[in-house]
Amino acid sequence: MSFFARFAQNRGALVGLIILLVIIAMAILAPLLFPESPWRMVQRPFLPPLSQDGFPLGTDTMGRNVASGLMHGAWVSLLIGLVSTSVALLIGVPLGAIAGYYGGWIDDLLMRFTEFFQTIPNFALAIVLVAIMQPSISSIVLAIAIVSWPPVARLVRAEFMSLRNREYVEAARLVGQSNTTIILRQILPNTLSPIIVLASLMVATAILLESALSFLGLGDPNVMSWGYMIGAARTVIRQAWWLSFFPGVAILLTVLALNLVGEGLDDALNPKLSRER
Amino acid sequence: MVYARLILMRLFKAVIVLFLIVIFNFLLIQLAPGDPAAILAGQAGAADQEFLNQLRERFGLDQPMYVQLWRYVSGIAMLDFGYSYRLGVPVFDLIMARLPATLLLTGTAFVLSLVLGIVAGSMAAARVKKPSGSLIMALALVFYATPLFWVALMSVVVFSVYLGWLPAYGLYTVGAGHTGFALALDIAKHLVLPATTLALFFMAIYTRMTRTSMLDAAQQDYVKTARAKGLKPSIIQRRHVLRNALLPIITLAGLQAGQMVGGAILTETVFAWPGIGRLMFEALEQRDYNLLLGIFFFSAALVIVFNIITDLVYSLADPRIKKGAA
């Protein structure tokens, strides 16, 4: 069975993929459909959804177009999710790979380092980091990455530990391949599927984390993200439910979609471990 | 006794980790712009240089950083967490005043999420590929994907404002003068919304984990053995599948329990719960270093304590660990 056929067997994953594609399309089409800055105050504030042409989702506290914000926000939320996950992978994968492959005191040292980061409560650390670096896209991305790499390192380490004594790895060692080659060519490709699955969930978590930071007023004020929109709208949740409702639903759907896709990837990449069995 | 010695070893290691965390956090906080003196001065609405100097001298902020670090660390070694710059109260007292509320909230949410999560997860595992099972999983996924603060806000709007069933914020009704049972009931009422909100997310995690873990365990050979004995499916599920499936959940729960203190920041903020998470956020905004470091110390200590408890529980649940199998 092809990869996609296996993936598509999980109906939820297919739904997730479709949602995700729609969101990605939103992100890409945003500048075309709403060429004006989402920050522009274009109409009377607090316009309810569907009450006026051109403002299908109404306007916010300052008369900005919610639909425009939502579409531009898709881009930002996805970007933050993807970039912070990539950074977390860049930290976690090499650490985990080295710890898992070499073992011994190197492993000990790196794992203590990882544990150290896991001992400080995650969200609290993220808040402190953003506050210290002052909120901006890059500081948020970095903070999210810093609190989310330890699980990656642990996963990669566990995978490497189980794979490093696989016979094909030993065979590679026997024919004289260098450690670097073995790590990159023999083991890493075989750890990709669990990493991909984990990464898809991490993107989701990162989006949630960004929105939580924004909720506490630690978002980047220069970009229209969904988290920002909820954070800004929460004070008016009573008189204008749609302001936090739509970005809330957008986050919900994105995170949901990413999870569904993650499950589908899990099924498709690890058929033996598939949940259906 | 072996146990006692090993626990001592663990505690010793924990102390080292805690010290490293203290130092790490101390250095981290130094990077933050602004200092407590400037903020206090700023809040005063009028401040001159003399005022600032007075404050800095008083807080020891005029000293070189290594002196400050040394003072702080040696203070911690004597379990002296110093005074809150902003509130002028010993940090230890502040934390102790707030910790019970956090523990009550997170403890309730933890137990709630664990119990409900395991129940829901088991039900979903038993109803795999059936609509009811899928419904449970879909709900779990939705709870997992919904931002926590959003649920919190919505639940306040619905249950407190529109329906008026439950109080919206705080730990108890101030000024009502409840004591004894009435007070407990009052606190319980206040606890419902924040604890449920906090529990939902974690419940979703446990539900998914339990289901996966149960399906996993159900594939094991010993389950086939149990079936070959002619045991009823309900007994197999409970005694063989669930018990084994719980092992990974213990590990996860231990991790979560420690992290919940951090996760409660949002819930505590929305529900005005006078807990340690909120105190941390305030301390951070106010650059109340001593308080912030103290809270970090305690929350890290909690994580470590929970790790040790987890290991103990695990070793009780899994004889292989206790008896030293490979």
Added chain:
Amino acid sequence: MKTPLALAISAAALAFATAALADDPKSGGTVNTIIQPEPPGLVLGMVQNAPTRTVAGNIYEGLLRYTTDLEPMPQLAESWDVSEDGRTYTFHLREGVTWHDGEPFTADDVVFSADVFHRELNPSARAVLQHVESIEATDDHTVVFTLTQPFGPFLLSFEAGTFTMVPEHLYAGTDFRDNEHNDHPIGTGPFKFANWERGTVIELVKNDDYYEEGLPYLDGVNWHIIPDGASRAVSFENETIDVLPSGTVENFDIPRLAAMDNVCMTEEGHEYFSPFAMLWMNNREGPTADKRFRQAVMYAMDREFAKDVLWNGLGNVPLSAFGSNARFQNDDLEPYDHNPDRARELLEEMGYDGEEITILPLPYGETWTRWAEAVQQNLREVGINVSTQATDVGGWNQRLGDWDYDLAFTYLFQYGDPALGISRTYLSDNIAKGSPWNNVEGYENERVDELFNEAATAFPDAEREKLYREVQEILHEDVPVGWLMELGFPTLYRCDVQNLVTSGVGVNDGFKDAWLDR
């Protein structure tokens, strides 16, 4: 333009006035209100931030109170005389006043508070005290302040928050900041400190021995601490909270809450502070160093929009540096209206090259953030390349203290008199790193310095007015800072809370006269 809301307020105020006349005060009952954020301490004089003033203003008292027109009223001083030359002030203290611990309040307490305690700890009192040559207690109930030279606003300085009376018998000879009584403040006010559950509530109870017969009417005041704005709004809606002091709920909530049954609103009680929102503009470097750029910013901003949308139409868009509540306002100046074309012209004229500048919003809540977004958008639309630098209170303080900013939001109290609240922003000798409250923009103008300094000590008022009018003309042309708005700070309360605001600092000492019509 008067918004419907503003009309509603006037109507409510009127209703309140008649209601107050209609009934006789009743004693009893406890009022639940909110304090936001939680104050760092309650010992006024040692801590002077806004929440401390609001709570402790009911525990401590000053020598005087002020009407909403900022005329002095007796408090601990029953009466006062000013010498012909404006240099000697004699206060006659009320007799039979005791501290909350039962000790009598005497002239020695006044001398100790002013000469020792505030000189050491209180920067705002210190600013006034620099004009004071000596303070003497001539008998147990008389205190004489002798000034080095006349100081126009001297009588405006005796409000409880600025010039708190602290008990000498508890503080003399101790390390004030480590004094054991700091946990349990002792004042002379209508309410006594009862309990402070950190993070939850501060409880004040009636001072049964209060010197004014029959006051206070209330049995106590509970100040709830609720960190989340939405939760604060809910608490008012579900009637657990009776009074919402200004700034405790987001502005967007105010119209909704004000429209509820049995809810009244007043903007009074802030006249003494008259908070004035400004945009710091860095006069030292970058495009903002150019006067034309600063004028362009003034023309680019739609301040009426901000007032209507962000502040619910409450407050007032000022002409220039002197707010409407400040004395000696020059209203002949031509207003800086919203005029993007004029702004573009000015930018063109100065040859603005699109250099990027940043805005530092005030980290005090959503309204300020929204405001910064609106101003940013206004500026972008006239072609200014601007982005926002988010920051928390610590970062904001540091950046302003280090002059590391281009544009920054702030608001300052005017304290009734230009010499107390306005000149500090423009005097060149008030340029010093480290404080976000002095001449942060770095404006230096000798003539302005001269005029302000002369005006402060000029006597009588007519002389001062002439000087202040001239200074306003210069400032209006130079635009050292952007003048955004005189903020309207509305207090929301259940209409059955009577007599809530009775002075120009009413939000801080209001519960003295308040009673519950229940």
Added chain:
Amino acid sequence: MNEASTETVLSIRDLNIALPKGADRALAVEDVSYDVKRGEIMCVVGESGSGKSMAANAVMGLLPKGVRATQGEILFEGQNLLAMTEKQHRALRGLKIGMIFQEPMTALNPLMRVGAQIAEVFEAHGQFNAKERQTRALELLIEVGIPQPEKAIRAYPFELSGGQRQRVMIAMALALEPILLIADEPTTALDVTTQAQILELIRDLQQRRGMSVMFITHDFGVVAEIASRVCVMRHGKIVELGDAKSVLQNPQDAYTQALIAAIPSNAVPPHRETSQVAPLLEIKQLNKVFRSRGGWLKPAREVRALEDVSLTLARGETVGIVGESGSGKSTLGRCVVRLEHPDSGELLLDGVNLSQLKGDALRRERHRVQMIFQDPYASLNPRTKVGMAIAQGPIANGTPKAAALKQAGELLDMVGLGASAVERFPHEFSGGQRQRIGIARALALNPELIVADEAVSALDVSIQAQVLELLEELKQRLSLSLLFITHDLRVAAQICDRIVVMQYGRIVEQGSAEQIFLAPKEAYTQDLLKAIPGREAPVAATA
């Protein structure tokens, strides 16, 4: 060997079992009919994928999800099991029909004490009270011959050895004295000596209780040891069914004949010339200790895997290392290829000491000794094309990529897969083919010595024979030197010139294959030989 009665306990009639969609064939079992009579041991034999376990699982009602019987009936005491409700079926399980499984390591719940798990059988069928159940459990443990039964009853599974666990499983299966015992490859995972004991136990109990046994195995040796009747299966169909003696001695079906023929040399090694050239490999006083680090609540442990091991291997010679699990034979092999670092001792290859080389120096010498691994599935990187898997050795040692790939094609040709295999991925090949790829990979570097670590253990007998043949052929053609590690003495007998017997990390005995098999000196060697299943039973002569 058993006089079987004529009463039929279990009767399988025209059984079809369908596999779920997407499986490699539609029916796991097709038109299968056989009986199990009272008091007989019915062996169902077949290679992997023959469907031999399916009918047994259907009898138990333990078919995997998605697999179901579509035709036929299974009559047990006159009732059709396939028509039963799950509840009725459950009432029979454990009570009338007991079952034991292949993997004793995983078949017991790791979290429950042994006694409790046995007691569960009584509980499931509502027999006895809690205390009596424990008593009965103890009696059963005594009956199955567990040492220290009082202690074992309170033990957790991990505290028992594999053989002991299988005894517990048997105790459990027999607790309620079932009429039929189904044993699904119950000895496959065990060492030979343990296997012999368990087989004996089953036979004893069967005879004592007059029970019927349905015994599923892939090993004709085991069949010879134990069966009354045999049913040979292939691709889901019965190819031969009959009395054990006649099937073994006079197989009718070609497949059965081939299977029996493939049993390695019937444990009598052919005479071989021992060469007397200078040794290629000299192992001197090799020692290796494994230390497990103590963990949380876990004391550190030491295992002496190799103790003063010395042996030599001449150029062109095949030396077999035999022993049971834990004997240190694999550690020895891994030390020779330097996947493990010996603690002390010398490993002289052509006079060069390999034992203390490290890092780059070691990497440069590695090509001289290569290895063929046990698991054909784990030994090839699933994401690397076969050609690349073979070529990566030469490439790592400096051969240009194109040349290395060309050579890989030639090697694949040599091992009988054809050069076109270069472009394919491992999952496109069967187990036996993969083992050929593994051999090609080992040859790619022209090594002086090849270590084969259980190289054929994971393969079905017929495939095993082909691979051994290939090895033999290559050895002749390329005059290879081979260190052949195996637990299977029959395989060792077939291919080795000399044999080294190991136990507990030490060499017990070494000598020429002939000498070891025909005149073993040490008691342990004798035990090992005695335990070879079917050794004493007459089996058809090799073709």
